Every structure is written in C-alpha cells, then in structure tokens.
Amino acid sequence: MLALSGVAGARGQRMLFEGVDIALAPGGAGVVTGPNGIGKSSLLRIAAGLLPPAAGTVERGGRVALLAEGAALDGERTVAQALAMWARLDGEPDMDARVAGAVAAVGLAAKADLAVRLLSTGQRRRVELARVVATRAPIWLLDEPANGLDADGVAMLAALIARHRAAGGVALVATHQPIDLGDAVAVRLGGAA
C-alpha cells in the first residue's frame, strides 16, 4: 500500500537522511522517530508526494490523507462546515454522513456547530483528525498527531488508527509522544534508537 525504497531527503543543499526503506501492506503501520530537525516531517511530505525525494522511490497504492501542522481549517466556519468544505474538495459522496461520523469518532459531536476559532488546541487537533477520517483515504500520514491531545485524546487517536488498520488502511506516524500502535514498524531517523 505504501513503499519507500532507499529514500533520501534533502532541504536545499543539505542532506537530512538517506537510505530509508518502509514497506506497509494493508493493515500496516510505521512510527517515525528522531530528534528535532532530523527530517521526520520532510519524510512524511515525501511519502505524501508533496516533496520530491533526493534519492529513492515512493509507491502509493491509494489516496493519501496528510495531517500536518498548519492544515487549513477556516476559523470562521463551524466544525461541521469546515469539515464539509474539505469533504467536498475530496469529492466523495454522502458528505454529510461522513462528516457527522468523523466528528463523532473524535468525540466532538457536541461541538459540531461551534466556530473552529473558538476551539481549544486539543479540540482543533481532533477536528484535524476528523478531516483525516472523513477523507476515507487508505494511506494516513500523521505528523505529530498527539500534539495538544490529553490522555483520552491520545487513546482515541490510537483507537482510530487501529480501526483504520483493521479496515485495511495503513498509517505512517511521526511522533515524539508515545502512541500505542501495536506492532508498528519503527523507523528511527538520525542514529540508533
């Protein structure tokens, strides 16, 4: 579903990492760890096809949902409207049902009609996760998804990823925080674990 072979990442003239191999079959997951600035976010952007690899190849067997800092959520819209806008762009049918299901899945059903700008940091992160859920993309690329989440939120995140994998999806997760991802493969950038 997602295969990176001999991938190197560079920013400008500077090589960040080399020789990264990741192969995720349906139901698979990988956890990317490493120090600040080593290139975890860059690796996820390469996996998403947003940044070309400096070497190596990336193969994607389906659509991608990327959760990363700075994802655009219109603060003036309500949670449901902001998610509906993205669902429309993704162009899939039964948008209302998907948005409602995704909002419920992240525990924000009670906030669906609140403006995004009024949400707390953790609630906003939950909406960003709802967006990933609503895309129904098989490949999830999650950059620091636990940032801003409380303990219940991190458990909810782990459960969402487990459900996604059980349905045949894959997840590649860059994180500084421990998230229970079961048998996910470890991808350590920048030296030994």
Ligand SMILES: Nc1ncnc2c1ncn2[C@@H]1O[C@H](COP(=O)(O)OP(=O)(O)OP(=O)(O)O)[C@@H](O)[C@H]1O
């Ligand atoms: N658009 C860009 N242009 C030039 N350099 C960049 C760009 N984006 C990131 N970098 C640099 O690339 C390096 C890797 O950044 P990246 O965000 O991938 O690291 P990271 O491992 O995710 O870090 P962190 O743990 O702090 O989130 C950093 O030195 C950063 O300054």
